[in-house]
Amino acid sequence: MTKKSPAPEAVKAWGRLMRVSRRLVEKTEEALKAGGLPPLAWYDVLHELAEAGEGGLRPFELVGRVLLAQYNVSRLLARLEADGLVEKLPVSDDGRGQTVRITPAGREMRRCIWAVYGASIANMMGDKLSAAELEMLAGLLGRLRDPPTGD
């Protein structure tokens, strides 16, 4: 953790990254809201749960995947449950925990969100860059990940 000043190219790329990512999120959230749909964070959780299948996931596993704080996951799950999109099941071998599973309504909601979200991605990314450029971008961004994951 050395204290140094950044190269001009680094500052420029940082600025672009901040502005572009914020703007793209903003536009996507707007599109969802315009469609009467819940925010992006809901999709992230529903997506993870859908991938996880019938076994569901423990909340703490979700915390690791969706870049949300523990208390935010806790509260988001409460909202999802209140809307009938997920269900919480007690877990046998750990009295503290629970397993969260997506419901059919949750899968349906996920599809609805994706219809808008996916179109948004297509418009904002797919239409602007070629497949090769998108791969290049993904590659460069991948090298900025903090724990240099290997996925």
Added chain:
Amino acid sequence: MTKKSPAPEAVKAWGRLMRVSRRLVEKTEEALKAGGLPPLAWYDVLHELAEAGEGGLRPFELVGRVLLAQYNVSRLLARLEADGLVEKLPVSDDGRGQTVRITPAGREMRRCIWAVYGASIANMMGDKLSAAELEMLAGLLGRLRDPPTGD
């Protein structure tokens, strides 16, 4: 605004963009907090005002530059003023408005924040990619901007 589904490369690049940008912001905010400094948004405003010089800026001009909603700028400026980092001056030719100018204390705060912020950028961007790669990244991101600005 056609409804279509995105290419796999677009989805992958989108996912990386979302995760990486959120994580980098998170880490930078952490570093600022650890140094007892205010959040990034304060830097953005102080930076714009410092660039603007003695003439200062009108709040609505600030809204256009920092990606914040009007009411957020209004309230952030109130906090900055309360901390003596900016001052609000009435503007002669428009009785509705005001001009916001950075104070010496504000400039000092900007320097303090930059010491941490800049180091963070250097560590998270400059150390991970070469100058050429950073330029490539900035170029690709630039093409994703919504109003395809020409800066």
Added chain:
DNA sequence: TCTATATAGATGCAATTGCATCGATAAGGA
């Protein structure tokens, strides 16, 4: 001039977030 509309900025209220901490169960060690 008088009225209608638009723009600058602030604010009341509800929802969300962050922070700290809590209650409950698990796991590890004497």
Added chain:
DNA sequence: TCCTTATCGATGCAATTGCATCTATATAGA
């Protein structure tokens, strides 16, 4: 076994955000 510590998830409270709206001034048009 008993005690200490760690982990899982929830929650009280304060700060921040989003939304809608408000006040005040400016501008345009009849």
